[in-house]
Amino acid sequence: MQTAPKLQIETARVEDDRTGLSIETLKRAFLDNLFYIQGKFPRLATQHDYYMALAYTVRDRLLQRWISTAATYTEQSSRTVAYLSAEFLMGPQLGNNLINLGIYDRVQQAIEELGLNLDTLLDQEEEPGLGNGGLGRLAACYLDSMATLEIPSLGYGIRYEFGIFKQGLQNGWQVEFTDKWLRLGNPWEIPRPDWAVQVKLGGYTEAYLDANGHYRVRWIPRQVVKGVPYDTPILGYQINTCNTLRLWSAQAPESFDFEAFNSGDYLGAVQEKISSENLSKVLYPNDNVSQGKQLRLAQQIFFVSCSLQDMIRILLRQKLPLSEFSQKFTVQLNDTHPAIAVAELMRLLVDEHGIAWDQAWDITRNSFAYTNHTLMPEALERWPVEMFGQMLPRHLEIVYEINHHFLDEVRAKFPDDGDRIRRMSLIDESGERFVRMANLACVGSYAINGVAALHTELLQKDVLHDFYQLYPEKFNNKTNGVTPRRFMVLSNPRLTHLLNDTIGDSWVQHLDHLQKLETSVEDASFRQRWWEIKQANKHDLATYIQAHNGITVDPESLFDIQVKRIHEYKRQHLMVLHIITLYNRLKANPNLDITPRTFLFGGKAAPGYMMAKLIIKLITSVADVVNNDPAVGDRLKVVFLKNFNVKLAQHIYPAADLSEQVSMAGKEASGTGNMKFAMNGALTIGTLDGANIEIREEVGPENFFLFGLTAAEVKALKASSYNPWNYYQSNPELKEVIDRLKAGDFSGGNPDLFRPLIDSLLSWDNYLLFADYQSYIEAQEKVSQAYRDRDRWVRMSILNTARMGKFSSDRSIAEYAADIWQTPSVKIELTDNARLSR
Template sequence: MSKAQRPESPCEPREPTRTGMSKEALKQAYVDNLFFIQGRFREVATPHDLYMAAAYTARDRLLERWVRSAQLFKSSHARTVCYLSAEYLLGPHLAKTLINLGITQAAREAAEELELDFTAVLEEEEEPGLGNGGLGRLAACFMDSLATLRIPAIGYGIRYEFGIFDQRIEDGWQVEVSDNWLHNGNPWEIPRPKICFPVCYGGHTERYRDADDQWRTRWVPAMVIQGMAYDTPILGFGTDNVNLLRLWKSEAAESLDFQAFNIGDYYGAVHAKIEAETISKILYPNDEPEAGKELRLKQQYFFVSCSIQDMIRLHLNTVGPIERFDRKFVAQLNDTHPALAIAELMRLLLDEHGMDWEQAWGITHRTFCYTNHTLLPEALETWPVALLERLLPRHLEIIYEINQRFLDQVRVRFFADDARVARMSLIGEDGERRVRMAHLAVVGSHQVNGVAELHSELVRTTILRDFHDLWPERFTNVTNGVSPRRFIMVSNPRLGRLISEVCGNTGWARDLEQLRRLEEYADDPAFQARWREIKTAAKRDLAAWMAARTGVDLDPVQLFDVQAKRIHEYKRQHLNVLHIIRTYQRIKQDPNHDLVPRAFIFGGKAAPGYFAAKLLIKLINAVAEVINHDPEVNGTIRVAFMPDFNVKNGQRLYPAADLSEQISLAGKEASGTGNMKFSMNGALTIGTLDGANIEIRRAVGEENFFLFGMDAETVAHRQAEGYRPWDHYHGDPELRADIDLINSGLFSHGDTSLFRPLTDQLVNHDPFMVLADYRAYLEAQEHVSSVYRDPARWTRMSILNAARMGHFSSDRAIREYAERIWAVEPLPVESGAETTP
């Protein structure tokens, strides 16, 4: 690099450019951060040093806006949304931060002049894997939209030291590797050692009379740990508003027991520290063993206790009287994981602030709202009463009191209906007595919402029907959405630039309905050609990445058929596999069979203790091994499994997909958000009438969606009358041949027993009705192939899918929450001039 290209030394005098946005200011700031924070000069800097300097350069520009935001929110006493979520899958920060600051191009030019590989710097970032899947990705999108819509908000969660496992594929099997995402430091967070709260466990409660001679309860815990805050700024797009993501790390109240140390008990001296730090050590352990369940409960209480205590601290420091707490804060429970927050706020108001029950319950009820995310009965969280009694005795007392008062209402409203009382009780009495967390969340919240029209309807009519009968006004729907900044602008910059060209600016990223302008170009041959070039470029990028990581060569000419989501039987990856096997058999039986060349691409992680899901991954890879090495077919079809599917890798996948597989059994998927991300990037959907698929199909047009399978009503009817998968197996020769081929050992080196657990489950039980939808799925796939043969028709459908996805922006979802549920108003942070990305 020439002397003229960069400053001689970071120490030379110059104009102040600490948070300047120009190319020159970014160059100087980058050199400063590499020198003063990383302690490196360019010639010895590692790739990680180069990334860290870039991250700090972007973060500096966040912090200046964050301070101004915090000052405004405090002085205005703004009503604030507190989003309580045990999971946040934020994805890499740097690229999105540059976009939201509006300086991506300036940063790219600065990097070029500093002779840096801009793309390599972005690739160096590790993403925080603080979630298992869609729940965490949704929370991240919502945080982005809250800031973009200028709504004051705090996201609360856990700073897991080890996030969701990294996934490796060895001999076709999933192998879990610890995700030590913090090992090289996290430049985006700011430790707050002074923001620290005690969290108690165990012990017993005592009754006593207070100074006013009123009976009170005192909790005498057996263990007390500390929760320390780590803050991450979340910047909105095209605004100076910065919100806060506050994650809690568990620590021992005292680092070392010197008494134990002095008598030689070295393990005992640090035991409390180890036990305390375990609570935020790792994301959701396998919750089958009792120890795993206990740790998960400790985690949930830990983060809600810290969060509620922090909210009270902020309220007393700004607004004042605790009686006005619900006017300052509204708290959204992202599923049932934070439901203990209801009991915790009651405990603090009753025991620490001396309120009576009615006043405390009124504040609590007006503070909380609850989002339900599942219809699967096994996913509705419950906790053994005995476990709560041992870990959280005071909270169990409060839950009992809530339940008693609530059931008194039920008995009056539904006179002499003991069965309903038993169904609605917060305590399940069948077998082991358990606390029903969804019931606690509903009773303690003033609003309850599902996350898609079908899901919300099924919530009202099935799993929470009794509560809807009691409080119909409490139930509503807010269909999920995703962030176009993350999943178009960052994931697919080529498409983002084309959309900006059509719309005239980047305003579409804040008003996604502007994508409608693409419709007028849907039949334009020149525009279609550009659209196909962008899709092909994304497919080339993915193919190169897959070849380097998996050794599987994909041809961008092939139709990229993608199913990427958590591996679970209800998501029916095995239905997809059966179609691949059917395609394989047809080619083998007739080598001249005319098929559209396809690359079948899978991605997703299975829970470590979920054997059937892990066996599904093995089957996918086993089928891939046979097909990809069979010279008679591998020019026509290929099968690939993307290892370690996460936000970062999803950003490679969504732009490249031609076909999006959304094939869950109708009535099982709450909403889905992957379906939205694929459609925004021009993929066509093959799917059932499940979750948000219904609304996507309505939005993009029935003719632009490949529908198959039963609807939820038909599913329920067939299951009620006694579904017999055996009849489908014997009644469809091709289906039987596909299953028999799996059992033959062809895909398992002659082992006829390896995949028997999967095939026996399908033939004998098939709880998610794979065999019932098999034939309809094959017919829909034939329709997909016929349309793909016509590039102009396929491209038109692709353009219209993207053009009509405006409703599925997370901005729209947050706007609905703000107006209909939270009653909050935007509060713009003023600056000299707002950024215009």
């Protein structure tokens, strides 16, 4: 403390270099970082070194805001959202931080003056792919919006050493490579070893009487794992708020090693260390599926326990009593992956902090809110009671105790209803016994939400109907949104400039201001510029395709795109049926005047999901035939873009004419790619599923290509038993598509390759492709007609963008804050950080 005045003097110059925003200062800081952090000079430096130097330059500016933010939250003991998620699919950080800091153009100039190219540096970044798809990317968009709306928040998750695998293609099949994203270092994170915590696993429990003669339980674990937090700053858009993403990395605790060393079991000690570190080794690569693996449960308790202990540390440091946990924090559960938190908070409060059960239960129930993200039965998490008890013996007791109280509550409201009790119990006892995590989340939360209007309705009617009857007041809808900073400003600069020229730049924070574009629809020169921008973006993507796939595509053709995880319910293969239909028409009538199309696919299949991998092989096989048939010429091209990730996504949405959102109605909870496409002026062909319904409502039915059965019709058809064979027999074009596939026309004459897929389509097909085929083909004909009338198409495109205001994640987050969290926003002044050291 005595040294503080000296510290202040020394920081005076450093501070300017580390916080200044002038081009000269940025250049000086960049070179400083190249020398003193990378230890390189220009003759030796690689592009990656330059990227790192720039990243550290930007990080310094973030840290200045981060410190001001943390100081303010601490001073004001602000109510804070803890967003618990097993996945955060962040995507590259540098560009986004430049946008949010408002220094993109200046940095571009500084970098150019140094003889370098900003795009090349941005391209160096290995993206943190710590998520599978929609759910993980939603968490990332929500962090951006919480910071932008000045809501105090902490994202809590796992610092996977290996994120989602990298996808390669070999002979048209998906192959997986480990994602070694940390290999060259991660400039955005700061380890906080001093805030490490311990997590217990395995072992047994025993009862004892404490000093006051109270009955208590202690848990003697078999293993203890240390969780070390790594913090990443999350800056809001042109605001000083800089929140934190805190990811936990698993390590073996030193004390455990020592015991083994002393007992001479050196290899045993090393083994223990390896098994501990496995907890944060790799992201499970499944989307919308739960495998029920033991290591996955260990990951869940690991990050949940670390996070709750961290919150308790923060609470106590602010000199608040534990009874105020739920006033200080609201904990959002991103699906059931963190739902074990309900039992873990009870354990921490009761066992570790001596709070009575009833009071602990009040605190717990007032702390959690649960978001459900899926209606897919195979995604609902259930843990075998046996496995659960082995790993979490104390939690199993707590779950039983919660269940005991809960079922009493159910019986009181619904007497003599044994079926209801069996359905609602936290334990599934219909066969092998399972712990039901969705039930635990519902019982332990004060709010439950779905992610689109239809989805929430189906939760209430179907999947969570019993819970809706018991707790109707807990249920609410929060339609998803996406951040326009990353998915418009950063990824579509041409469109951003046009929008700014036309309506000013307030739309970036208030996306509904895009409405102001409606009048420009009548302006022919505006329409011309709109068209040229889309063409330029398509040209860029065509260049990428040429370089990566060696396929020449025509930027004037209609870019018809489906990018998302590969899953049967999302029906990538429905788009393939359309492609083959067009191909057959061309073969039968070579001079047919069709609208030229480029079909683009991208997406990963879970490595164990054979049917999804076969769909990829189908796409690449159809591509090989169609792209190389002289009878087709340049009229149809089919491209599978490998390794679809956030970085690639940012190149794709701005270049899309048509967005394919063709899931079977009632299966896609919301979808978020649908929003990213439409914001960038793509038109949608889609079913009445998830947020498609709300997008269509907003943009107007005349600006949306609708097809297919409704969720209610799907349900009815399934109830009356679906017979694909009838569709096949009665629809000649469909029959020809299937017959060609069967004959091996797309598999080098091999009729066996696609047999599993064809058999499924023809005999039971849970996703009713044939039932929607004709309607889809007809909608696609309307698309082709509309595209031929360029003026009409551009008008529709403009109106799509103009009417997408609702789908900003700012709107979603504002609703969460108002209806669920009750978190006031907190203004952050930029403080002179040197002052904080006094």
